[in-house]
Amino acid sequence: MKSKLEKIHKEALKALKDAKDSDTLEKLERQFLGRKAELARIAKDIKNIAKEQRPVIGKLINDVKRDISAIIQEKKQGKEFLAKGRPPSGWDYTLPAIAPNVGHLHPITQFLETIEDIFIKMGYEVVEGPELESQKYNFDLLNVPEDHPSRDIQDTFYVDKKDARNNSYVLRTHTSPVQIRAMKTRKPPVRLIAPGRVYRNERTDAGHETNFYQCEGLVIDRNIRITDLIGTLELFIKRLYGDNVNIRVRPHFYPFTEPSIDIDMSCLLCAGEGCPFCKRSGWIETLGAGMVHPNVLKNMKVDPKEYSGFAFGLGIDRFMMLYYQVNDIRLSYSGDLRFIEQF
Numbered sequence: 001m002k003s004k005l006e007k008i009h010k011e012a013l014k015a016l017k018d019a020k021d022s023d024t025l026e027k028l029e030r031q032f033l034g035r036k037a038e039l040a041r042i043a044k045d046i047k048n049i050a051k052e053q054r055p056v057i058g059k060l061i062n063d064v065k066r067d068i069s070a071i072i073q074e075k076k077q078g079k080e081f082l083a084k085g086r087p088p089s090g091w092d093y094t095l096p097a098i099a100p101n102v103g104h105l106h107p108i109t110q111f112l113e114t115i116e117d118i119f120i121k122m123g124y125e126v127v128e129g130p131e132l133e134s135q136k137y138n139f140d141l142l143n144v145p146e147d148h149p150s151r152d153i154q155d156t157f158y159v160d161k162k163d164a165r166n167n168s169y170v171l172r173t174h175t176s177p178v179q180i181r182a183m184k185t186r187k188p189p190v191r192l193i194a195p196g197r198v199y200r201n202e203r204t205d206a207g208h209e210t211n212f213y214q215c216e217g218l219v220i221d222r223n224i225r226i227t228d229l230i231g232t233l234e235l236f237i238k239r240l241y242g243d244n245v246n247i248r249v250r251p252h253f254y255p256f257t258e259p260s261i262d263i264d265m266s267c268l269l270c271a272g273e274g275c276p277f278c279k280r281s282g283w284i285e286t287l288g289a290g291m292v293h294p295n296v297l298k299n300m301k302v303d304p305k306e307y308s309g310f311a312f313g314l315g316i317d318r319f320m321m322l323y324y325q326v327n328d329i330r331l332s333y334s335g336d337l338r339f340i341e342q343f
């Protein structure tokens, strides 16, 4: 039995040595390792051998099989087949590699960079602040009174972490606290924007999410007037969307600005006709703004008699959606590649 196996082994090695193409290799593979091969038959007959012999012969059969199989695999990947038209395993090793999937910046980030470019060209610097914020910065120093509805738990996410005065931290509800933080290390004149993520306890729909992006703006200098504010924002919107966009200015109230305004722009998704995105009004609320309240200037250690300033908060998601014609804010945060890969 042993010599029979050795004979098969030798035969196989010789035949394989001469095999020069994949067809021959496949034939030899069938001949030596296939179901009807002699090796297979011997393996089947092992039960007829003396019991003590079985492990020895069994091992020998396996060794022979393994050796033949290894040589065949090696040959299949061998250089001699590369030169030939048809590679043995159906794989052409000379083909260029498959390019790996490379990611890219999220559309919101791409869009933020577009906005930053516009403001940087107008002389603004870009600053950032924390997303987990103390009530002091998110509300108090911004002149938001204790009983203001924006402090309500229905509107705001509070977390367990507490500050020194035992007040819960909040997931910042706007980027306005960055105004105060930035002024800790700056003196007027300042021109800055502060982009970032903010959180609100919203009921979600096509136009609302529980987290979204804002971009704060702050300008403080001598003789800054509300016309500077409106002019700046109109220029910004036109640089972004072109000269055909209409804006409309509405009076509003914010505790940290006085006077305060909201600026709407014509809905680019429906060209002012009315659609779900603009709640059928033809206008989109895009930003809140106003002249920095004297109390807030004082909290920034800036003298309101000497300086004035304006501040604004852009709703980045809505701007982005208009820019790229996206009709549902929730897509941005869905993580769905069918959406992300379009940008």
Ligand code: PHE
Residues within 6 Å of the ligand: 173, 174, 175, 176, 254, 257, 260, 287, 288, 289, 290, 311, 312, 313
């Ligand atoms: N913080 C305001 C908001 O989130 C927007 C705003 C910023 C308004 C700056 C006035 C000045 O709605």
